[in-house]
Amino acid sequence: MPIVTNFRFNQIRDQANLERMAAAPKDLLGPLRSFIGAHQTREWSGSGFNMIWRPHNKEAPNTKDFFLEINVTKETLSFNDITGPQGIANRGLLQNDIVLGGLSYLQEVNDVTVIPPKPLHFEPGVWACVPATIDPDEPKQTIVRMGSIPHGTTINAQGVGFDSPDGQPKFQDASIKPFKITMPDGSLTPDDGVTGIVEFDEASQPLSVHLNSRTSLDELVGVTDKHFKNPSLILFDTTKGQKILSTKVFIVTTDVTTPSTSQAANLGSPKGGGGIDNIAFLVGSPVTNPNARAARMTATFWVEKILGPDGKQFEQLQYIQRVLLNFNGLSWPHISVGTMIVTRET
Numbered sequence: 001m002p003i004v005t006n007f008r009f010n011q012i013r014d015q016a017n018l019e020r021m022a023a024a025p026k027d028l029l030g031p032l033r034s035f036i037g038a039h040q041t042r043e044w045s046g047s048g049f050n051m052i053w054r055p056h057n058k059e060a061p062n063t064k065d066f067f068l069e070i071n072v073t074k075e076t077l078s079f080n081d082i083t084g085p086q087g088i089a090n091r092g093l094l095q096n097d098i099v100l101g102g103l104s105y106l107q108e109v110n111d112v113t114v115i116p117p118k119p120l121h122f123e124p125g126v127w128a129c130v131p132a133t134i135d136p137d138e139p140k141q142t143i144v145r146m147g148s149i150p151h152g153t154t155i156n157a158q159g160v161g162f163d164s165p166d167g168q169p170k171f172q173d174a175s176i177k178p179f180k181i182t183m184p185d186g187s188l189t190p191d192d193g194v195t196g197i198v199e200f201d202e203a204s205q206p207l208s209v210h211l212n213s214r215t216s217l218d219e220l221v222g223v224t225d226k227h228f229k230n231p232s233l234i235l236f237d238t239t240k241g242q243k244i245l246s247t248k249v250f251i252v253t254t255d256v257t258t259p260s261t262s263q264a265a266n267l268g269s270p271k272g273g274g275g276i277d278n279i280a281f282l283v284g285s286p287v288t289n290p291n292a293r294a295a296r297m298t299a300t301f302w303v304e305k306i307l308g309p310d311g312k313q314f315e316q317l318q319y320i321q322r323v324l325l326n327f328n329g330l331s332w333p334h335i336s337v338g339t340m341i342v343t344r345e346t
Helices: 015-022 030-036 225-229 232-239
Strands: 041-055 066-081 088-090 098-111 118-130 142-149 153-163 243-253 275-278 293-307 313-327 330-345
Touching: 030 041, 030 066, 030 098, 030 118, 030 142, 030 153, 030 243, 041 098, 041 313, 066 118, 066 330, 142 243, 153 293, 225 232, 232 313, 232 330, 275 293
Parallel strands: none
Antiparallel strands: 041 066, 041 330, 066 098, 088 098, 098 118, 118 142, 142 153, 153 243, 153 275, 243 293, 293 313, 313 330
């Protein structure tokens, strides 16, 4: 479902600001232009994979307090340019006013593991391009993705957009194994795929082994053990054999203070801001602990220009997203991947 709206920002500024802004870059979307091209709206559609460890109330036949759900997905991701002729104004006190370029977006994901398909994820939000500033000291242009998830979580994920140095996407391994939230000294466990890992059969046993606490293999057409244990390989296998001419990369995270690792990408920009928040039900309390608190989200998007077998160029959007859900003393990875092509633009 594309975003249907004529809304555009068109603030009135004083003359001094108008003159100063006239010298600003003409395309306020910056790297986000790749999501929408030269169009006002663009829709991408395709397929993907989703896995999530979620709490379970120990009802038979699954007597464990978690369930590992695995889905084969179809999704649509649509964008609409809301920048307007003058940009999205942000008034400053220590810093002169700045303007942002912005895209509203709508992501809809359906589970096609079983027929008929069922809705799995719905997320409206905004991507924005933020110019470099002096106060705060942010010398690089940054990007931000602000989204709302109906289960009760909002995200403000920041990062950077840039051209791949060699023109190719790079897909890093993504661990699906849960790990302890804190270290023995009380500090947060580093999300490195090694420290504090807690082994479960659901993550290590082949999909051919039936477990009541995991989605059955007979519902997972096309999913292999290697894809299940490292979902980034689904993206790699899609691009294998494709002639990729160039790639725009977008890396965002809700926690910019986390050191860069293969599990939680952070390129050091911006230095502050961002975050993730949850409704009371998800947070729980110090006594009961979280029901399923979303603690951190990291995501990488790639927009690739590809030369097809017929000699024609087309664009392809791929992404991997990893959310950590905290419950029962562990951080449980929730990983989604997708590959899409342009299906509509105006």
